[in-house]
Amino acid sequence: MPDTLSNTDRLNGLLLRKTDPATGAIYREYKNLDAVAVDYKEDSAVYKKATAYFAQPKHSDCLAVLDYDKSKAYDSLKAFWYFNWTFGVCVDNTIDDSTVQLSNIFEVNKDHFLVLQTEDLSKFTQMMGQNYTIGLKHDLNEPMDAAFVGGIALYDVGSITWKFKQLEGITPENLTSQELAGINNIHAIAYEEMMGKGQTSEGTTLSGEYIDLLHGVMWVQTECQSRLQKLLQDNGKIPYEAQGIAMIRAVLTQVLNEAYDKGIIMTDDTTGRPMFSVTTTPRSQQSRQHLSDRFYDGASFEYHASSAIHTITVNGVVDSDTIMAA
Template identity: 55%
Template sequence: MVNTINAFDRITDVNMDITIKRQQPVVGLGNLLIINAVTADQNETPLSDQLTPEEVQNGLLMRKTDTATGAVYREYKNLDSVKNDYADNADIVAKAEAYFAQENHSDRIAIADLPAGKEQEALGAFWFFNWTFAIRAKSSDDNPAITLLSNIFEANKDHFLVIQSTDVTFLKTLQGQAYTIALKHDIAEPMDAAYVGAIATLPVGSTTWKFKTLRGITPEALTSTELNAINQVNAVAYTTVFGKNQTTEGKTLSGEYIDTLHGVIWVQNEMQAKLQKLLQDNDKLPYSQIGINMILAVATQVLNTAYEKGIIQQDDNGKADFTISATGRNEQSAKDLSNRHYGGLSFTYHASGAIHSITVRGTINSDTYLN
């Protein structure tokens, strides 16, 4: 798939470059954003970002308008507060209702009104606000709109787009998109909102996205052929297995498991935050082995925490399966020394997996003689 969309820039002095190394085949980051497409004239009058006492009382947590595009971002504390602004939007109300019906929903939900034709610029304005998963307000098989959004998320590689479709054939065209999660389900039900609400806020590294029950969502009766077709495109279904309603495999459209990539996002965010704090809290971080050792210590602690959370695998010796190194000052380029930039820190870790299926082999001894 052709991808001409560039990643958004974040204001930070710590740059992250992570590569996931996979075995070659023989052949709180859980908050939800509802993307609400609006016509250009719906946001003609700029709104003040200053909330009134009444708005605060009614559960509106924040509002931010992007003056360049007219897009508006809001955060709400509960379903009732969403209804205050979107009572006439049945799609948004249904999504918010499904989200807050789940046991593990967050203490907030975000909604962004994005003018048609300005999705990339508008999302960029709010990209680093308090959300990690996004869904569309109106689920539909609008393939061009879904493809555009999917490409935006794929270019940035640090948020997830959750789409819902009944068209398994269309989902094949998005194969390889690592940051798009596809749900194959009747679009009359908001499975996407329920899916995020049930799982996303659980501690990163502690859970897989398979076997989960969604409140208020009807499981589909699937034949093994239908489920195999869904699995082949790396989509997620909701069905009944041995009397329990459950989500299926839990992969993104690339075939990577959601929990693995969620862990990558956690490590990236935590590493950036902790190293940024190191820079900010020290009057001067010396460009010497002392300063480099301080950087190494902070990064090592982040990886140890990731191991404790279940993001990083345990090796055969019962230790955290990661390596980390920091090259010395004399190994840095003259340009980096001149620019006071250190680029000698690197690490590798083995992502912690999960058991999703079991094979049991048995032998039965019988006293019966067969003629």
């Protein structure tokens, strides 16, 4: 199909269509569910996932769909990796060797999340330890994965934890303590009934790391890259001396201050200040080759990620006037 959109395409809510000539993969961005319905029937898996996504009150203003040959997954994803998406779900909930390979692609790149859903927790064992794969345990008749992304991912990065969240259209399960322990042990997430409300049972990836922490790392990385690129584009020249290096330092400091304001970076209890540092080494410490190549790699930063309270224990003492029987 042509990459150029017609007026009819735009009126139907199609925002972008792009075909990769090497793999034949087609990437589309849709404005709403009605737009998805133009290309996918209402009984199709894509439409059902899109329905769950757009049913969430916090969904984004577009949904991306990538049609590709599973045997060409790596090259297809590579072609569209830096398009407008961060979380990916699979239309086919089958978890097999190709799914493990897909998870490995996300793990290597470290800047997107793969969300998988199954009813069989054992399917996740071969992906345990993956930082960028999220495992959901839920009835496959309900697309919890699409609802999970649509319901939580668009909150401001750093402002939320992924536990305790409600998902529209997803039926919460009454889980025994043993069932919940099994889900937690493999670092998967269920949608559980708790105090009369549905909620996501945890907020971790299959490694046990918390999604909000990793999402914060992604935000900092992406913002540093884009702001430094803008610095290079908007200035006639960044001098390779103290002044230019100070400009780089200022950009990194600004990004980390914003990350602190968002809740990505922790507050130092002693000083009341954000727990991060930025280091830039002077021109004199750069190699002759780097100076010749106009390449600067003397900037670095460190921060302590903000955390969240997921479990609370309260100890209490009750005094009574009752005289107990001997």
